[in-house]
Amino acid sequence: MNSSLILRTGTRALVPVFLLVAILVLLRGHNEPGGGFIGGLLAAICVALYEKAFGVDEARRWLRLPPMTIAGIGLAAALLGGLWGVVEHGMFLTGVWPLYEYGPDGWTGWPVGSVLLFDTGVFLVVVGVVAAILFALEEAGIPEDRPEDGEEHS
Amino acid sequence: MTDPTSYKAGLWRFVPATVQAILFGFFCTYLAPVSGGQIFDYVYPWVPALGIEAAFRVDALSLLFALLITGIGAICFLYAASYFEADRRLKRLLTLMSLFAAAMLGLVLADDAITLFVAWEMTTLTSFLLVGFDHQKERARYSAQQALLITGIGGLALMAGLILMGEAAGTYRISEMGDLTNAPMYLVILLFIFIGAFTKSAQFPFHFWLPGAMAAPTPVSAYLHSATMVKAGVYLIARLSPQLGGTDIWIWTLTLVGAATMVVASFWALRQTDLKLMLAWTTLMGLGALMMGLGGGSYYAVGGALTFIVVHAFYKAALFLTVGLLDKGAGTREADQLSGLRRAMPRAFIIAMLAGASMAGLPPFVGFIGKELIYEGALQSPVQGIFAATASLIASALMIAAAGMVAIGPFFGEQKSPKEAPKDPSPLMWVGPGLLAVGGLLLGLFPQGLDALITQMTQTVRGEYGAPEVKLWHGVNTALFLSLLTFALGALFYRYLRAIQGSLIIEERRVPDSDRVYDILLNAMKNTAAWTARTVQDGRMMSYLRVTFITLGLMVWAAIFAGEGQVATLELDIPLFHWVIVAITAACTITILFTGSRLIAIAALGGVGAAIAVIFVLYSAIDVAMTQLLVEILIVAFVAIAFIKLPRAGTGALRIGDAIVASVLGLGVTFGMLAVQGADIALDVTEFFEQASYPEAAGRNVVNVILVDFRALDTLGEVAVVVIAGIAALAALRAGKRIKE
Known part of the structure; x- marks a missing residue:
């Protein structure tokens, strides 16, 4: 591990906050700026920061699940969110809000349902794929027969 | 299970043959009404938005082909079940052949152009798998690939032709297309359809894949490459005659191509020593004769061609299977190593004699009727009569010599065979060809049963009334004299068979080899592709x-x-x-x-x-x-x-x-x-999203509501693409790592 002490300490302090914000952004996304994609990017930046501070192996352990598995779970969650609409309304990806009702006072109750499941899926896909590519990039070697990239002069 | 010699297939091996026999019986129930002029349509919606239907039609033409496919199918399947009794690959063989039979039935029964095309491609694919059945052998793989490429190119052309026809006619129902000879794209359509039909039916200059396809097991060759699939091109020409036929270019192209195939093939047939290869070349001759007859257009020519389809299917399948009997019973298919087997293999001998007589066109076999009608048709042709008649005469005479090679050569003279004690294989193997051979004789003696069907078929193909009478004795006419001349010439050819073979072997070196040309073209294509890839894909990010x-x-x-x-x-x-x-x-x-x-x-x-x-x-x-x-x-x-x-x-x-x-x-x-x-x-969409976002989708952030609700399907697609891109990136990066290590 050759990163600076400041980066490591800072990362320890910042990552939990970042993750909290990422989840907040995901949850509030339906009414305020945010959503699964942006939240996912924030969480991915967390992963990148952690990886830069502690190295790939430590970051993999920290994530517990392999990154592409996380992405796979996300894709499955998004699909499930869509299929929920099929069960409830007979139409793929139609929003289902079991605890949320529209009345004269606007929407009341708990805003959870298929749409949130779908957005969580997007979140997980973004985190998973970014982490996977990042780790692979860090671990990748330099191919020996690498073609010379754009060094000619015209 | 471990000892390959002890394998014996169970009773399941007779199931496919039984299925074919039942189907044959089913189609027989149509015989009476269809001979009376009735037509049955079965239409199911398939892709309604594009006007594509799964449309099927049972008329005289499709019925005859359906009967051939199922009838000869039953016989070939039964034969294969015994031929490969001790071979573990029997399951695969029967599955593929059954698939092929289904595709072929779809092809001849289809009334929708797209349905026909799909079935056509299915036959190409199953044929590829069957030709390459012995995939351990390089030659089989080469032949399979060649057959696939040639007929595949034809399939593409056919698709283009059929789509152009559909667009010109405004419907994809073949029976409703009407006369297209005045369509602006007529010549292009004709070119595409001809390429499709000529490649499938192995017409000159696409003929060379068919002898190569003989790498397939004998029952397959008998079924696909003699009785059914190679006739698909002929069927297509017959089926599309009302829409495209009758023009000068139609008549001349079919006549010239058919005649060239017929004459070239019948000469090369005599050159062969492998009896199966010899039969393959005579099949080419038959296909050429069929094309020529359909091109002639007069009712004798068309009726003759249609009759010849039946004739040919009967004797050729029987002979192929007989060669299989010889192969099994006597140990080889080489003509030089077989003789005098008439006592040792009496059943094979009788079958070969009956089928060979039909092939040679001797009365009273059905082959005689077919040949008479072809002569009659050639003579009646208004323009190309002499040409067609001469070509037919030469080819028929050579056919007699070829018939002699397979029916007389192996059975007379001193007994000789690689196997010590040659004998007939089990009854399950000879009963099928036996039926076909006897059928050829019975149809010749009682052609009335065939007559009604041929009349209806001729009408279907020519689109107008009038058909030749299918009967044994047409009286003393020019055709009869031509027949007599044929017999004399044929006997002469057989007498000097050795000499002809010798000179053909010398000639063979001088004519350009089709296989060579094919190889050169194929390599040129591969090299061009490699060059393009090298040039376009230089592997540099810049x-x-x-x-x-x-x-x-x-x-x-x-x-x-x-x-x-x-x-x-x-x-x-x-x-x-x-x-x-x-x-x-x-x-x-x-x-x-x-x-x-x-x-x-x-x-x-x-x-x-x-x-x-x-x-x-x-x-x-x-x-x-x-x-x-x-x-x-x-x-x-x-x-x-x-x-x-x-x-x-x-x-x-x-x-x-x-x-x-x-x-x-x-x-x-x-x-x-x-x-x-x-x-x-236009702000309609924006306004809709802004208004509907909260009441209908429970969200005030329109951007997010669009992403996860209104256009969630797009997002789902994008998310999937992200995952796929991730997988690709991982693969690429790991490949780089391996190079380093």
Whole structure:
């Protein structure tokens, strides 16, 4: 591990906050700026920061699940969110809000349902794929027969 | 299970043959009504939006083919079940043959052009798998590939032809297309349909794949490459005659191609020593005769051709299976090593004699009727009569010699065979060919049963009334004299068979070998493909980016010039703060261009992104700004990691070519944005989203509601693409790692 002490300490302090914000952004996304994609990017930046501070192996352990598995779970969650609409309304990806009702006072109750499941899926896909590519990039070697990239002069 | 010699297939091996026999019985129930002129249509919707239906039609033409496919199918399946009794691959063989039979039935029964095409391709594919059945043998693989390529090209042409026909006629129902000979694309249609039919039915110059296809097991050759599949091209020509036939180019093309195939093939048949190969070449001769007859167009020519389809299917399948009997019972198919087997293999001998007599066209076999009708048809042709008659005469005489090779050669003279004690194989194997051989005789003696069906078929093909009478004795006429002349010539050819073979072997070296030409063409294609790939795919990121950017730039500029809207003028009266952002963006961009350090370039690139994010904020697109900023952060991180691994830094020198590309694209995007600003944008959708977002989708952030609700399907697709891109990136990066290790 050759990163600076400041980066490591800072990362320890910042990552939990970042993750909290990422989840907040995901949850509030339906009414305020945010959503699964942006939240996912924030969480991915967390992963990148952690990886830069502690190295790939430590970051993999920290994530517990392999990154592409996380992405796979996300894709499955998004699909499930869509299929929920099929069960409830007979139409793929139609929003289902079991605890949320529209009345004269606007929407009341708990805003959870298929749409949130779908957005969580997007979140997980973004985190998973970014982490996977990042780790692979860090671990990748330099191919020996690498073609010379754009060094000619015209 | 471990000892391959002890394998014996269970009773299941008779199931496919039984299925075919039941289907045969089913189609027989149509015989009476169809002979009476009735037609049965079965239509099911398939792709209604494109006007494609699964439409099937049972008329005389399709019924006859259906009967041949199922009837000869039952016999060949039964034969295969015994032929491969001790072979573990029997299951695969029977499955493939059953698939083929289903496809072939679909082909002849289809009334929808697309249905026909799909079935046509299915037969090509199953044929490929069956020719390559002995896939351990290089020769089998080569032949299978050749058959696939030749008939596959024909399939593509056929598809183009059928679609053009459908568009010209306004319907894909073949029976409703009407006369298309005056369609503006008639010649193109004809060309495509001919290529399809000629490749499938192995007409000159596409004939060479068929002898190669004899690498398939004998029951397959008898079924696919003699009785059914190779007749698909003939069927197609017959089926489309009402739509496309009767023109001069139709008549002459079919006559010339058919005659060339017929004569060339019958000569080369005599050259062969392998009896199966010899039969393959005579099959080519038969196919040529069929094409010529259908081209003739008179009712004798067409009726003769249609009768000959039946004749040929009977005797040729029987002979193929007989050669299989010889192979099994006596140990070889080489004509030189077989003789005098008439006592040792009496059943094979009788079958070969009966079928061979029909092939030679001797009365009272059905082959005689077929040949008489072909002569009659050739003589009645208005223009090409003498030509067609001469070609038929030569080919028929050579056929007699070929019939002698398979029916007389192996059975007379001194007994000789590689196997010590040659004998007939089990009854399950000879009963099928026996039925076919006896059927050929019975049909010749009682042709009345065939007559009604042939009459209906001739009408279907020619689209008007009038058909030849199918009967044994047509009286003393020119055709009869031609028949007598044929017998004399044929006997002469057989007498001097050795001499003819000898000279053909010498000739063989002088004529260009079709296989060689095919190889040269194939290699040329492979080399061109390799050259293109090398040239286009040089593996350098810079080249790919250049091509991408140039294309994008051209598209943007084309859109700008093609557009009719007003290009907005630049708004220069903006707050000072906005100018600052523009200045930062410009400064960062210039830094990227001229810095010698990659790290500085990356950081500057991040600066450009951040400045643009601020612009988004200024126009209150908070979501876009957040995304932009976060993506920018990740890009900097990623590019930094990637660039650190690249050994050389950029020089910072100006590269004029790249500068031009960048300017073209950059200016294009700028003008493109201005053009969009100047155009009227319909706001209906925007208004709908704004109004419906809260009451219907429970969200006030319209951007997010669009992403996860209104257009969630798009998002789902994008998310899937992200995962796929991730997998691809992982694969590419890991490949790089392996090279290092």
